[in-house]
Amino acid sequence: MTDSQFDPGGFFQFDLAHGRVRTRGGARVLVLAENVLAPLIVTAVQSGDLTAIRTLGSQLGSIVSQSLPAPANSLAPQVVVSFAGSVMSLYGWGRLRLEQWGGALVIAVEGLPPLDEDNLAVAALLGGIFSTLCSAEVACVPIARTTKYIVVDPRIAEQVWAWSKSGDNLATIASKLSSPEAS
Amino acid sequence: MTQLQLDKLSALLLRVQENRRAPRGARRPAANVVARAVANPAATPAAPSLVERPAPQLTLAEDDFSDKTPAPPPVPMRRPSIDRRATPLEMAVAGELEQQLAAASEARAIAAPQADARRDRDVTEVRREPAPARPVREPMAPLVEAQSLQALAPPQAPIAPELIEPRIIEPDPPREIARPIAQVMSKHAPPVDATFGAMLKRSLSLRPH
Numbered sequence: 001m002t003d004s005q006f007d008p009g010g011f012f013q014f015d016l017a018h019g020r021v022r023t024r025g026g027a028r029v030l031v032l033a034e035n036v037l038a039p040l041i042v043t044a045v046q047s048g049d050l051t052a053i054r055t056l057g058s059q060l061g062s063i064v065s066q067s068l069p070a071p072a073n074s075l076a077p078q079v080v081v082s083f084a085g086s087v088m089s090l091y092g093w094g095r096l097r098l099e100q101w102g103g104a105l106v107i108a109v110e111g112l113p114p115l116d117e118d119n120l121a122v123a124a125l126l127g128g129i130f131s132t133l134c135s136a137e138v139a140c141v142p143i144a145r146t147t148k149y150i151v152v153d154p155r156i157a158e159q160v161w162a163w164s165k166s167g168d169n170l171a172t173i174a175s176k177l178s179s180p181e182a183s
Numbered sequence: 184m185t186q187l188q189l190d191k192l193s194a195l196l197l198r199v200q201e202n203r204r205a206p207r208g209a210r211r212p213a214a215n216v217v218a219r220a221v222a223n224p225a226a227t228p229a230a231p232s233l234v235e236r237p238a239p240q241l242t243l244a245e246d247d248f249s250d251k252t253p254a255p256p257p258v259p260m261r262r263p264s265i266d267r268r269a270t271p272l273e274m275a276v277a278g279e280l281e282q283q284l285a286a287a288s289e290a291r292a293i294a295a296p297q298a299d300a301r302r303d304r305d306v307t308e309v310r311r312e313p314a315p316a317r318p319v320r321e322p323m324a325p326l327v328e329a330q331s332l333q334a335l336a337p338p339q340a341p342i343a344p345e346l347i348e349p350r351i352i353e354p355d356p357p358r359e360i361a362r363p364i365a366q367v368m369s370k371h372a373p374p375v376d377a378t379f380g381a382m383l384k385r386s387l388s389l390r391p392h
Contacts, residue, residue, distance in 0.1 A: 005355055009362035017369035082354035090364065098352035106349065171347050 004079055006067055006086035025063060034092075034113040041121040050124035057128020063087050064133060072133045084129060093125065101174040105151040107140060118142060123149055143170050152177070 012029070013022045021029050044050055064084045065072060072080050077098060085096035092113070099106040107126055115121045119142040126140040126149055139157035140149040144164045150173060152160050163173050 005358050007361075008357075008364045009360055010364070010366040012365045013368050014365055015368040077352050078355065081352055085354040086357065096354065098354075100350040100352065102347045174347055 004069065004082075006083045008086060008090055011090055023063070025066065027059065034115075038113070038115050041115045045116045045118075045120050050121060053121050053124040054128040057125040058132050059128075060084075060087050060091065060125070061129040061132025064129065073135070080133060084133065088129075093122070099148070101150075101170060102178050104174040104177055106143075106170065106174075107149045107151060109147055109149070112147065118144075119147075119149075143173070146170065150174070 011024050013024070014020075015022065021031060023029055041053065044052065061084075064080075064087050067083050067087070068075060068080065081096060081098045088094065088096050088109075094109045094111040094113075097108040097110070099108055107130070109122060109126070112119070112122055123140045123142045127138060130140065130151060131137050137154055138151050139154040140151055141157050141160045141164060142149050144167070148170060150160060150170065156177075160173060160177070163176065168176070
């Protein structure tokens with residue numbers, strides 16, 4: 001066994017005697033069905049407050065960071081993505097993949113549960129995870145009609161979201177971001 | 184005119200002439216005459232009475248509205264006299280204007296009169312002349328079609344997205360799991376005593392101290 005791979009063994013501890021489920025780090029978790037979680041997330045999206053989802057992402061990011069054999073910035077992206085993907089899979093948030101479009105970093109998530117229409121909840125979750133991993137605040141903007149999220153500075157997230165909503169595809173958005181006008 | 188009116192008119196003229204012949208001072212009555220007249224108005228019945236008479240009181244009776252005595256003809260109001268003398272500014276302008284007019288008349292006299300058919304024509308004739316027909320305004324229409332405008336416009340570099348080939352970073356394939364993800368700490372749930380006494384005992388124990 002090498003440390004370059006995430007070990008999921010024994011990640012969840014079911015204490016049936018006390019009716020508790022804990023993670024390896026000791027945090028108590030609850031197992032929820034997706035049809036229970038979805039309306040809660042939709043309500044959060046409608047009220048415009050996804051802080052709780054982003055907080056959950058930060059917790060997942062912390063779990064990833066603690067699992068990594070070294071600081072994230074000193075490891076290959078593939079290693080970090082492997083660990084992050086494993087943690088997300090453990091929590092049931094789908095399969096994670098990383099793409100690089102020119103200078104833009106894109107996260108693809110497959111097998112997501114159907115939550116909100118614009119996938120803003122998962123965007124908040126990914127934002128929390130990668131902000132913790134990057135040690136910098138980043139925003140993940142969903143690309144409309146795809147399962148991909150582009151990682152941007154939070155200050156331009158709204159603009160990128162507007163481009164996405166207006167129908168710009170990922171290549172166009174990446175081109176706009178790489179143009180000198182954007183910088 | 185009747186004879187009576189003519190007699191009156193002639194008498195009036197005669198009196199006016201006599202008055203003109205009389206010296207100026209004789210027109211005004213002497214002060215003592217006026218005083219006497221005021222003191223004894225009956226002494227000179229022919230003279231106009233200077234005694235104040237009470238003003239006729241106006242009544243609002245409807246009958247009084249029928250004015251039996253004709254009202255005297257309205258006295259035409261005398262307009263204040265206006266000084267028609269020219270102001271210094273007007274006089275100055277008038278002097279210049281006169282000079283300009285004189286110069287213009289001289290020039291007109293020197294210059295040979297040219298036949299100006301339009302000027303010599305009768306004014307009424309000119310007025311009768313139909314106005315020149317205005318060009319009929321054509322309905323506004325775009326000179327060029329929108330498509331041709333696009334063709335005329337300088338070709339702009341289309342914002343074509345660069346051909347970005349995404350580099351996909353796939354996570355490592357998961358290795359074989361040596362132990363299960365979920366580790367069961369206690370397999371057996373505690374036995375539940377469903378008797379009433381047990382439930383009461385639990386509820387009491389759950390009560391905060």
